[in-house]
Amino acid sequence: MSTTQSIDFDQQREAIKQSILRFDPRHLVKNPVLFVVEVGTAVALLLTVYPSLFEASGSRVYYGLITVLLASTILFANYAEAYAELEGAAHADSLRELQTETEAKRLRDSDVAVENVGADDYETVDGGALEEGDIVFVEEGDVIPRDGTVIDGSASVDESAITGESDPVIRRSGGDRTSVVGGTEVLSDRIKVEVTSAAGESFLDKMIDLVEDATRQKTPNEIAMTILLSGMTLMFVVAVATMYFFGDYLATFITGFTGLDVAELIALLIALMPTTIGALLAAIRVAGMTRVTRRNVIAKSGRAVEAAGDLDTLILDKTGTITTGERVAQDFHPLGDATDEEVVRASYQSSLYDETTEGRSIVELAEKMSDESRADGGEVGSSIEPPRQVDTDLGTIGLSEENFVPFSAETRMSGIDLPDGTEIRKGAVDAVEEYATSVPGKLRSVSNSISDNGGTPLAVAVDETVIGIIELQDELKPGIADRIAQIQTMGVETIMATGDNERTAKWVADQVGIDRFYAEFDPEEKIELVEEVQDEGKLVGMTGDGTNDAPALAKADVGLAMNAGTNAAKEAGNMVDLDSNPSKIIEVVGIGKQLLMTRGALTTFSIANDVAKYFVLLPAILAAALPGLAAMDVLNLSTPQSAVVATLVYNAVIIPLLIPLALRGIDYEAQSGSELLRKNLVVYGLGGLIAPFVFIKAIDLLFVFMGVFQ
Incomplete structure (x- = not known):
């Protein structure tokens, strides 16, 4: 789509400003992981000002450095979310620029044939004054004032401002290519259009709402992830709090040991918590929804996008989806x-x-x-x-x-x-x-x-x-066989349901490698097929553009309706494709899977990071009380203070380093679930284990070179 935006310098500055404002506990309490980090930052700040608090033995400089690093962790996490939201806002602003108020030629007599319309047959009104059900006349050079349905005539329409495609499209009365979008221009001929949307309810308005809603609403999977992260955080809080009292117990019979340092325990807590994924979760959601709108797909909820990533079965029509649709x-x-x-x-x-x-x-x-x-x-x-x-x-x-x-x-x-x-x-x-x-x-x-x-x-x-x-x-769409093969590689079954005869259906199915097909299918049988597959415990996706497709679109877990189709189909589906390309459902599945894969990969990386940081910090903090733990110090770091600071530096810096990946999404490949799991474990699991060791050891060597913490 032609509205892809980048963040400019002013927006970068705004993202930083928003990052600072979001230190407000009322904002951070929505993210339990970051809220605990903020509480830890406050305690570390108190220790910096009052080192004697909790009988702490460290210096103000040491505690101040811990405070700064914890605050930086929150800052970078806030920045990731603000950056993603501003990118989405930039996309929404670019969509608003496409909304132009234009004059409309509202017909006085809606029954006059389009070829007979003259200047006396219509009144010129402001586009904003149109109401749903009004009939307008649009001819060559006119801009379509509002979303509607062509009820008479045919015309060549330039939809490039909406879809990014330079080639004009034909919109005509009758059939399933009747819908027109407000703001597009008629290049030739003349049509009568029945307005189908009230002011503020056009598809552009819905796209803008989708982008903006993505910054506010959590998807069901993200809510579940937030609950999981909250549980893990609570578990670590209890474990680390217990260690504080365990340190006091050890101090009673270990000479020279005065207990565990509160600031270091806070550092251990922050290092063990899944701060990386907790910081990037919102950014992944917002960026994923933005990718959907940039494919010119209106998703009525984030649930639909995630469901697309979890689909087990894809029901495809032949005409327009597998074939070009122009018989x-x-x-x-x-x-x-x-x-x-x-x-x-x-x-x-x-x-x-x-x-x-x-x-x-x-x-x-x-x-x-x-x-x-x-x-x-x-x-x-x-x-x-x-x-x-x-x-x-x-x-x-x-x-x-x-x-x-x-x-x-x-x-x-x-x-x-x-x-x-x-x-x-x-x-x-x-x-x-x-x-x-x-x-x-x-x-x-x-x-x-x-x-x-x-x-x-x-x-x-x-x-x-x-x-x-x-x-x-009716020719096969170029590359459709490869795209169907990719979907099948990801473990999604493909079913073709068509009204064509058995022989034609079999020929098409054989050509593109469809898993199974049904011929001479009517609309009632399509919805029965959806219900039958769902009764097997599977998630189902399908496309459609006609009124007769509406029941099955409404029943499917992911129903992608065509913008050029009927209003009934668009109301029934939970997604609408502005490009009216039925094969877009295959891309939508890919977008959904990319969203889930990105979240899964970064979650794997974050947990692996936590395991590595455990082996760095625990020996450093407890070695004075339990010398036997020194064997766990696989990095042989110079001092406990160096280990703590180096770990917190890594913990903070890894977040901005991963922001581009969270926004772009991991590279999407058509693979089975087992292959994806194996890849995640090798690339992001093993990588998440190794990266902290390498990074923390490098920082420790830098501290040695600089003579810090010696």
């Missing part, structure tokens, strides 16, 4: 005694007023064949009535839109009734076969051959006699 006429096949020209003529006439993509492509192919045949002196051109752009009144055939018989879900056919009483119908092969009284013997063999090659056959009948087949082809 176009490829050829005409005569049957029986019918001639080529008779099939082309009947197909052309039955599709004259068919506004679907298939209908338009049939007309275009017939006109192309007519023009080519006319140029070659052939018979087809002489038998087809002149195309509409030549014979504009269609008087030679006497047809009008009233003669058109629209498609019906009940009959699964459409067609036209000629003035002389001739009935022409086209539609699904089995539907036309049932309708007709005369069916050629080759109907099934020809239609099966087309289906076996991934095409869709439409039978054509004239006066209840089948005369031929129209071959439609």
Whole structure:
């Protein structure tokens, strides 16, 4: 998307300011880990001012250094959250820049046909004055004033400001590509649009709310993680507090030992607590949600994004998801005694007023064949009535839109009734076969051959006699097989549910490697499929754009609706794709998994860090009382004070070093759960164990070189 933003110097300064303001205990109490760090900082500060407090034996400089390092830990943690929020705010601001108040041409009479709209048929009003249900007229050069549905006409629309894609898109009445977004520009033709959103409720408004809400609302998994971290923190607080009294007990019979230093115990507590993941948790959440919006996906809640990362099964439609979705006429096949020209003529006439993509492509192919045949002196051109752009009144055939018989879900056919009483119908092969009284013997063999090659056959009948087949082809989306393979590698089962026939469905499924498929599926069967898979204890995701997809979208754990689809679908889904690309569900799964993988990897790293720091600090603090613990000092650090300070330096500095990773997310790879676990343990687990040892030893050597703590 074209709205990707970077943080400038002023915003960096604002992030630092916010980091300081967030020292307010009322803010930090929401993060128990950092709240305990702040309490420890306050105690260390008291020891700096009053070294004799708690009978502490260290110097003011030592305690002051501990105080500064603990405060730095909080500062860096606050900065990580503020930085992520400001990045999200920058993204929200860039989206607001796309919101432009524009004038709208509100129709006085909503029934006037779009081609007949004149200056007297509309009133010019401010876009903000529009109400849901108003009908507006938009023509070439106009900006669409509000989100809506095209109810008449078709137009080329520039949506680059919203989607970042430079190529214009076609939005037309009828079908599932009717939605338009406020702020986009009509490049050609004219349309009537019914406003579907009130002021402040457009999809841009919802995207802005999503980005801003990400800075406030915790997702369910994050709440669970916060509870876990709180439990671990409480456990360590109790353990370290117990050590203080254990030190007093040891002092009663160990000569020269006066007890454990409170500041050093605080350092041990902070080092043992999962401060790294506690500090970065909010940043991971905000950055993850921002990545979703930058893919032009509106997620109605963070729960949907996390659910996408946990999906077990993905239900995909064929048309528009696995294939390009533009089924176009490829050829005409005569049957029986019918001639080529008779099939082309009947197909052309039955599709004259068919506004679907298939209908338009049939007309275009017939006109192309007519023009080519006319140029070659052939018979087809002489038998087809002149195309509409030549014979504009269609008087030679006497047809009008009233003669058109629209498609019906009940009959699964459409067609036209000629003035002389001739009935022409086209539609699904089995539907036309049932309708007709005369069916050629080759109907099934020809239609099966087309289906076996991934095409869709439409039978054509004239006066209840089948005369031929129209071959439609829908190409596979480039790279779709690789993307499906990636999803399967992550352990997600893929299911294709399509209304196409068994042969076509099987061909497509074999080409892209779908796990299983269902053919000739209706909307009711889709929701039954979702429920069936969920009854197996699995999380289900699916896409859809039509009203008939709404029930299944609402039932699925992740329902991605298309912005160009119907309002019913968009209301039912918990995600909406502004690009209207059904295969985006595969990207959404990847984003969700990346979010969960990032959180898991940094949690693994943080806990491994804590284990390493345990072996650094515990021997240093207790060695005076229990000399046997010196064997645990694997780094052989110079002094206990050096060990404490070096560990706190690492504990503070590692947070800003990991901020870029938390914001960007770890590199996403399609792998199974076991492979990801193994990678996390090796890279982030082993790395989290080694990094503290290397870093702390380097700081200790630096202290030795500088003559500090000697």
